[in-house]
Amino acid sequence: MPRYRRCRQPECHAMVKYPNHYCAKHFEYEAEYLANRQRWARKHAEQYQHHDKRYAKHYNTVTRNRNEERSDQYKFYRSRQWVGLRESTLDHDHYLCQYCKAYGKLTPNSKTVDHIVPIAYNSELKADSSNLATICRECHRLKTQWEQSYYGTGQNIAKKDVPEIHDIQRIVILMRKK
Structure with missing residues (x-):
């Protein structure tokens, strides 16, 4: 079953099939919207990527793998044995x-x-x-x-x-x- 969402045009309530963002009436804005999204993503990519890596490293050392026992538990939950159980x-x-x-x-x-x-x-x-x-x-x-x-x-x-x-x-x- 296809997924739908609302048209991004203000006050337009038409439903749009994924992956589009605008209905047929407002489709002219689609290319501009996608270009703006890509521009924003390129501008902020390093900022968010750096934060995610730093946070993941901190979380892994302080919480997830803080000792041998916790590390073994984490590995168990990623095993085929656990998936089957x-x-x-x-x-x-x-x-x-x-x-x-x-x-x-x-x-x-x-x-x-x-x-x-x-x-x-x-x-x-x-x-x-x-x-x-x-x-x-x-x-x-x-x-x-x-x-x-x-x-x-x-x-x-x-x-x-x-x-x-x-x-x-x-x-x-x-x-x-x-």
Whole structure:
């Protein structure tokens, strides 16, 4: 199915097929618009390219690969093994958030796969399909906050010696408790 967008001419509400920016009535402005975009991109390319490289280098050294454990986690999430585990988990859970489901709510089209027991706490469970569940954004945010307080996962937080919880129902109760 082709994609459409609105004509860029002010007060014109005609729909235009991608990749065009103007409708047939205002098509005369298309070449000028594209030339201006290219001129702007050339003028600002170095400024933005330099910033992106500097930020990426800083992020990679300070956050993503701050230690050997985090570097291994990052590599795992880019592996074929993870891609296969993720797909099979999404198919098994029918793209439904398992945490919302345990709470009595159906949240379709959830595309994130979560480790029930975080791999930062127990890395031996990272490839265990019984430790994976589909999760929506809201539940992922709540669960991450709960994991940081319960397990002590996260940056600059000391890990706690607590029992692992594998039951989603119990995790939902604990993470939604205020």
